[in-house]
Amino acid sequence: MSLPRCWINGEENDRISAYDRGLSYGDGFFSTMLVQSGQLMNWSSHYQRIEESCRRLGFAALSEARCLEELSATFACLSQEQKQQALVAKIIFTRGEGGRGYQPPPTMHGSLIIQWSPAPTADTAALQLHLCQTSAGSNRSLAGMKHLNRLENVLARHELMRNDWQEGVMCTDSGEVVSATQANLYLISAQKVTTPRLDLSGVAGTVRNALPEMLASHGWQWEERNMQLRDLLSAEEVFLSNAVRGIMPVSAFVASRDEVKSYACEKGAWLAAAWQQYQTDLSVNLNR
Structure with missing residues (x-):
């Protein structure tokens, strides 16, 4: 069978109940993972997010x-050819059915959904960012959680599509920089990486979770703080990250x-290569 394929609570099936709370209220969360030749990348960060x-x-x-x-078990059902490809595995966990209105049921019977699809083609070209109005x-x-209520990201991606932009920067209404539309955002200064705090908004990505330790192993510093647009406009380098595409330099x-800032990409490209090796070291083998 061709990809994508989907399993719900252990059974191959792509139809979920109309009464599932994930559909009705976004009552659930998800994590999207990169799998290469059966190796699930950066698993510990994904499970930490699932548990939290x-x-x-x-x-x-x-x-x-x-x-x-x-x-x-679901990976084992794929063809040998598919198993050798770069794949995306997506876990969605909802509260399942039940409850009255928003009130959850006293006993949870969750829906565990696993989807398999081909990974996007790797692209090493540096990105250009635009400022989103969304x-x-x-x-x-809810800050930091990858919950199922993602309408602001959907609207932001629609904004990119309308304007034919590659990626966009999203800010709060008060002007705090949060992230790109589907990636965490970072600034580089010397050997220091700075990223926005996510205590009020955004998604704490799994690459973002593992980066501090990787950077420390190379003698780099890590900082989380509130960030404004002026910080982006004065940065030495900028890069993005997500679980599927890894580290992506920004040009x-x-x-x-009337206000365009260009960046060097040398340090971002080096970090991207270092991450490829590091995430492999953090992988688990699904060939069981």
Whole structure:
């Protein structure tokens, strides 16, 4: 069978109940993972996010053993040719059916969804960023989590599509820089990487979670702080990251028609290569 393929609670199926709370209310979360020749990259960061999301949403715990068992079992169903490809595995966990309105059911019967699809073609060209008019919402209760309510990102991606932009920078209504539309954002100065704090907005990505340790091993510094557009316009280099594409250097930021900042990309390219090796060292084998 061709990709994409989908399993729900262990059964191959791409139809979910109309009463599932993930569909009705976005009551759930997800994590998107890169798998190369059966090696699941940066697994510890993904499971840390899964565990933390269950805790914050009050879900029944999803054990690491069950996650790996389901991922391995579904991976085993793919063809030998597909297993040798670069793949994207996506775990979605919802609260399932039940409850009255927004009120969750007293006992959770969750829906564990695993999707397999081909990874996008690798592109090493540096990106150009534009400033999105779509703002990032602020909510301390949800900040950092990759929950299923992603409408602001959908609207931002629609904005990119309308304008034929590669990527965009999203800010809060108060002007704090948060992220790109589907990636975390970083500035480089000398051997120091700075990224926006995500205590009020945004998604704490899995590459972002693992980067401090990788940087420290190379003698680099790490900083999280509030960030403004002026910081982007004065940065030495800028790069993005997400779980599937890794580290992506940025060549320019278009803040407005009259305000364009160009960046060097040498350090970002070096970090991208270092990340490729580092995430492999953090991988687990799904060939069981």
